[in-house]
Amino acid sequence: MTERKYGVETTGSRIEAFLRPVLKSAGFHVHFEVNDAQPAAGDFETPDLVVKFTGPDVDLLLSNRAELLLALEHVTMEVLRVPSEDHSRISFDANDYRLLRIEELRLAATTAAEKVKRTGVPFRFNPMNSRERRVIHLALRSELTVRSESIGSGPARQVVVYPAGMASLPEPPRAPDPRRGGGPRSRSARR
Secondary structure: OOOOOOOHHHHHHHHHHHHHHHHHHHOOOOEEEEEEOOOOOOOOOOOOEEEEEEOOOHHHHHHHHHHHHHHHHHHHHHHOOOOHHHHHHEEEEEOOHHHHHHHHHHHHHHHHHHHHHHHOOOEEOOOOOHHHHHHHHHHHOOOOOEEEEEEOOHHHOEEEEEEOOOOOOOOOOOOOOHHHOOOOOOOHHHO
8 A cells, every 4th residue: 555545633533433332332341542554564565544442342352253343344444435445444453463363364375375386286265355365465476486366256255376377266156145045945945
């Protein structure tokens, strides 16, 4: 990322105005601070803003692989109408979860690349969100003997690491959407 698009004075105050009543009505005992992000050593990119949570209930935000923290971040982005391409410019964090997760993903990317180089067989990561997929792609961008590609759609989207000259694998079949009549039931069962 190049220049800052979101600042504490503008976007930070809007984040605070949204989050304070949400956290209070949810009964969470957490505090948060919105700050301009400081570049971290060796980091691929630095967001414009970081929302850091502290307090006795911070473990609730981090349980289930930070599901609630990520949900709060997503809902906040939607309410503030931050375009999806700018979501990586604002980061929610607690107990350095994001930093640790980025390091974990970088290590996983390096390990996958080494395995692909050694075996010549593509490596498929489990589905992950767009920010995590981006970390994998950025971690492998300077590797000349492998390439990475995102495949699938929605929450099933995942990264595949290939040997550099190999063609892409076919897209995985889409899971039936039970809300649209797909799923385990047959057509005759719907009548």
